[in-house]
Amino acid sequence: MSSNSETFNPFDPTGMLKDMRDASMDAWAKVMVDVVNTDAYADASGAMLDAWLVSSGPFRKAVEDTMKNTLASLNLPSRDEVTRLAERLTNIEVRLDDMDAKLDEVLSACRSSMDNSGN
Amino acid sequence: MNTTTDDSAVGNAVPTFFDVCNEWHKAMERVEKFNRFLTTDAKIAQTPRELVWTLNKAKLYHYIPTVPESQRKQVPLLMVFAIMNRPHVLDLRPGHSFVEYMLGKGYELYLLDWGAPGPEDKNLKFDDYALDYLPRVVRKVKSHSGCDEFSMLGWCLGALISTLYASLRPDDGLKNLILLTAPLDFSERTEGAFTRWTKSNRFNPNIIAQKLGNIPGEMIDSGAKMLKPVENYIGSYTMLWDNIDNPAATEAWHSMNTWVRDIIPMSGAAYEQLINEFYKENRLMEGTLQIRGEQVDLSKLKASLLNVIAESDHITPPCQSERVIDKAGSDDKEVFRVRGGHIGIMAGRGAEKNTWPHIEEWLAKRSE
Numbered sequence: 271m272s273s274n275s276e277t278f279n280p281f282d283p284t285g286m287l288k289d290m291r292d293a294s295m296d297a298w299a300k301v302m303v304d305v306v307n308t309d310a311y312a313d314a315s316g317a318m319l320d321a322w323l324v325s326s327g328p329f330r331k332a333v334e335d336t337m338k339n340t341l342a343s344l345n346l347p348s349r350d351e352v353t354r355l356a357e358r359l360t361n362i363e364v365r366l367d368d369m370d371a372k373l374d375e376v377l378s379a380c381r382s383s384m385d386n387s388g389n
Numbered sequence: 390m391n392t393t394t395d396d397s398a399v400g401n402a403v404p405t406f407f408d409v410c411n412e413w414h415k416a417m418e419r420v421e422k423f424n425r426f427l428t429t430d431a432k433i434a435q436t437p438r439e440l441v442w443t444l445n446k447a448k449l450y451h452y453i454p455t456v457p458e459s460q461r462k463q464v465p466l467l468m469v470f471a472i473m474n475r476p477h478v479l480d481l482r483p484g485h486s487f488v489e490y491m492l493g494k495g496y497e498l499y500l501l502d503w504g505a506p507g508p509e510d511k512n513l514k515f516d517d518y519a520l521d522y523l524p525r526v527v528r529k530v531k532s533h534s535g536c537d538e539f540s541m542l543g544w545c546l547g548a549l550i551s552t553l554y555a556s557l558r559p560d561d562g563l564k565n566l567i568l569l570t571a572p573l574d575f576s577e578r579t580e581g582a583f584t585r586w587t588k589s590n591r592f593n594p595n596i597i598a599q600k601l602g603n604i605p606g607e608m609i610d611s612g613a614k615m616l617k618p619v620e621n622y623i624g625s626y627t628m629l630w631d632n633i634d635n636p637a638a639t640e641a642w643h644s645m646n647t648w649v650r651d652i653i654p655m656s657g658a659a660y661e662q663l664i665n666e667f668y669k670e671n672r673l674m675e676g677t678l679q680i681r682g683e684q685v686d687l688s689k690l691k692a693s694l695l696n697v698i699a700e701s702d703h704i705t706p707p708c709q710s711e712r713v714i715d716k717a718g719s720d721d722k723e724v725f726r727v728r729g730g731h732i733g734i735m736a737g738r739g740a741e742k743n744t745w746p747h748i749e750e751w752l753a754k755r756s757e
Contacts, residue, residue, distance in 0.1 A: 309585065320593070
């Protein structure tokens with residue numbers, strides 16, 4: 271009379287397959303969570319990441335150099351130059367925000383002095 | 390008569406060509422729907438809002454109030470999400486949105502979107518987020534709302550930044566602070582896979598940041614997914630397939646998947662700081678953290694504090710959020726433990742029955 275026996279249908283192979291799939295996935299999920307929570311996994315993933323960074327470094331540098339030369343030959347700004355420009359724009363934005371803050375202060379002071387003179 | 394009865398019996402047991410075609414058509418429809426949900430974006434973050442402030446990539450939005458002015462709460466609420474995800478999860482979809490819920494309760498809502506850092510932002514640190522961006526945002530919230538006090542809700546790394554700000558600028562008008570799944574305490578070295586991974590000597594965040602500049606979103610995303618690889622890489626899709634004919638379930642899945650897929654990079658310097666100063670050295674809880682030369686002292690945090698902990702959180706295990714309540718200097722503080730995961734407690738099916746009402750009730754008493 272359990273719920274399992276109520277829902278179990280021997281003539282429904284897809285339902286049985288689905289139950290088997292869910293059960294195996296639950297088991298695998300638990301195993302995998304245990305695996306990734308080990309020091310061995312942490313060391314292995316750290317080593318893999320390190321190896322990838324080291325091995326892809328020359329390739330990345332070659333792409334960067336090629337891109338830099340291509341942009342220079344086309345008389346276009348390089349990535350570094352655009353980055354520096356973006357930094358300068360951010361600095362200008364910061365100054366504008368500072369001015370906005372000062373303006374808020376001035377307006378607030380004006381309002382309070384007008385309120386005081388009105389009283 | 391007998392012949393007719395026999396025919397119908399056979400007809401019921403053996404599918405006709407028409408039945409087979411019909412089933413095939415349905416199966417193809419399911420495949421097409423499955424493919425569409427995987428490859429398209431749902432409409433998320435639909436609540437009307439206005440942009441009131443920008444700086445670099447950061448944007449501050451004000452949500453258009455939905456209740457008359459007389460019914461609105463006095464103190465505005467600023468929501469601060471993590472720096473390596475979009476904040477749309479707070480306004481996931483119409484009918485299931487924390488933003489929509491809080492607007493309905495009469496809050497003036499502001500949302501800080503940190504934006505996606507570009508190569509020029511690779512040196513941004515938590516110092517900049519907590520002491521440069523956030524104070525400017527707070528000033529704008531105050532001037533826009535016309536209120537000198539405000540409440541702040543920080544989620545995940547947004548909660549970490551909010552905590553730093555609240556401890557360093559306790560007299561800035563912060564009345565209430567809500568921390569959601571805040572990763573603050575890393576003293577427990579065996580709880581949580583992130584802590585275990587980052588303590589490994591083979592893992593060097595300085596080299597990663599130096600080589601890559603900003604940390605690619607794909608790398609952060611795959612790191613988060615590897616915490617529960619079977620659920621994230623297989624289970625999520627089998628769940629969609631199993632519920633493909635259930636519009637409510639597929640709509641929820643689609644909107645969540647749209648948010649999950651919208652990944653952004655993380656500033657390299659912030660990543661280094663997070664791993665070295667927080668995960669490895671636990672400086673915040675040890676009381677040795679300095680932000681722009683200022684000592685971060687949690688006992689200086691004065692705002693009323695609600696600490697929301699997700700009991701099944703695998704990204705920020707409960708032990709990483711629990712101890713802040715003892716360290717914070719607030720007179721009024723409360724812990725609220727919710728059954729659910731890191732995102733599920735705010736965006737899952739049970740959120741509007743459990744988490745949102747509790748947060749709203751707690752905040753309502755303190756927003757008049």
